[in-house]
Amino acid sequence: AQSVTQLGSHVSVSEGALVLLRCNYSSSVPPYLFWYVQYPNQGLQLLLKYTSAATLVKGINGFEAEFKKSETSFHLTKPSAHMSDAAEYFCAVSGGGTSYGKLTFGQGTILTVHP
Amino acid sequence: SQTIHQWPATLVQPVGSPLSLECTVEGTSNPNLYWYRQAAGRGLQLLFYSVGIGQISSEVPQNLSASRPQDRQFILSSKKLLLSDSGFYLCAWSPGDRELFFGEGSRLTVL
Numbered sequence: 001a002q003s004v005t006q007l008g009s010h011v012s013v014s015e016g017a018l019v020l021l022r023c024n025y026s027s028s029v030p031p032y033l034f035w036y037v038q039y040p041n042q043g044l045q046l047l048l049k050y051t052s053a054a055t056l057v058k059g060i061n062g063f064e065a066e067f068k069k070s071e072t073s074f075h076l077t078k079p080s081a082h083m084s085d086a087a088e089y090f091c092a093v094s095g096g097g098t099s100y101g102k103l104t105f106g107q108g109t110i111l112t113v114h115p
Numbered sequence: 116s117q118t119i120h121q122w123p124a125t126l127v128q129p130v131g132s133p134l135s136l137e138c139t140v141e142g143t144s145n146p147n148l149y150w151y152r153q154a155a156g157r158g159l160q161l162l163f164y165s166v167g168i169g170q171i172s173s174e175v176p177q178n179l180s181a182s183r184p185q186d187r188q189f190i191l192s193s194k195k196l197l198l199s200d201s202g203f204y205l206c207a208w209s210p211g212d213r214e215l216f217f218g219e220g221s222r223l224t225v226l
Contacts, residue, residue, distance in 0.1 A: 034214055043205055043217035044159075051213065090159065094213075101147050101209035102174075105159040 002027045002093040006106035014114050019063075019078040021109050023091030026072065032094040033074040034103065035065055037087045044090060050074060061085070086113045117142035121206040121218035128225055134179075134193040136221050138206030141187065146208040148189040149215065150181055153203040165189060201225045 007022040025031055032051045036044040048059025055067040061084075065076045074091060088110045092103040121138040128134060140146050150162040161174045163181035171181050178197060182190045189206060203222050207215040 032213065036217075041203075041220065041222065043220045044207075044215075046214050046216070049214050101149070101211060101213060101215060102161055102164060103215055107158040 002031065002095055002104045004091050004093050004104055004106035006089075006091050006109050008109055009107065010110045010112065012112040012114065013081045015083055016080050019076070019081045019085065019111065021076040021089050021091075021111065023065075023074045023076065023106060024072050025074060025091070025093045027093055027095060029095045033065075033067060034092040034094070035059065035063070035074075035076050036090045036092060036105075037061075038090065038108075039087050047076070047089075081111075081113045083113050083115065086111055117208070117216065119206060119208055119216060119218040121204075121221055123221060124219065125222045126224070128196050128223065130198055130225055131195045134191070134196050134200070134223070136191040136204055136206075136223075138189040138191075138218055139187055140189075140208045143187070143208070143210065145186060146210060148183060149207040149209070150189065150191050151205045151207060153205060153220075154201070159205070163191070196223075196225045198225050 003026045005024045034049045035047040037047050038044045047063050048057045050057050050067045058064045063078045088108045090108050091106040094103045118141045147166050149164045151159045153159050165171050165183045179193050203220050205220050206218040209215050
C-alpha cells in the first residue's frame with residue numbers, strides 16, 4: 001500500500017521567492033512519484049514524474065523535484081515564484097506494475113503568490 | 116495526440132435524482148480509465164477504474180456505479196443522488212502503469 005503526506009496545506013511566498021512544497025511518501029515497492037497542479041475549477045495537469053531514472057526530475061513551468069529514498073521525500077521546488085504559479089499542488093504515488101496506474105494523492109497544498 | 120473530454124461541466128441535481136457523467140478519450144486505444152472525486156478539503160478519492168471494456172473495479176462502496184460500454188468511453192452513474200455525492204468529479208486515463216491524464220472535471224451540486 002502507498003500513502004502520501006504533503007506538509008502544509010497552505011504555502012505563501014512573494015513573487016520572485018523560492019517555492020518549496022513538501023511531499024513524503026510511503027510505499028512497499030519502488031514508487032513512481034508525480035506532482036500535479038490544479039487551477040480553480042479545472043482538472044489536474046502533470047508537472048513532473050519520477051519513474052526510477054534520474055533522481056532530480058525537471059518538469060514544466062520551471063519546477064523540479066528531487067527523489068530522496070533515504071528520506072522518502074519528493075519535494076517540489078521552483079527558484080523564483082511567478083504570480084501564475086498560484087494554484088493547488090498535489091503529490092501522488094503509484095506502485096507501478098499491477099497497480100494499473102492507480103495513484104494515491106496527498107491532500108494538496110495551496111500555493112499563494114504575493115506581489 | 117490524446118485528448119480526454121468529460122461532460123457536463125457543471126450539474127445541479129435534487130436529492131434522489133439520477134446521475135450520468137460521461138467521459139471520452141480520443142487518440143489512443145485500450146486506455147486504463149478512472150473516476151476520481153474531489154470533495155472540498157479532502158483531496159482526491161479514487162472511485163472506479165477500468166482496464167478494459169466491461170471490466171470495472173470499485174474502490175469505494177457507495178451508491179455510484181460505473182460502466183465502460185466502449186473502449187474509450189467511461190460513464191459514472193447513480194440511480195438516486197445523496198447530498199454527500201456533491202463534489203468535483205474527474206475522469207482520467209492512463210496508457211498503463213504510469214501517469215494519469217485528467218479531464219476538465221464535472222462539478223456536481225446536490226440540493
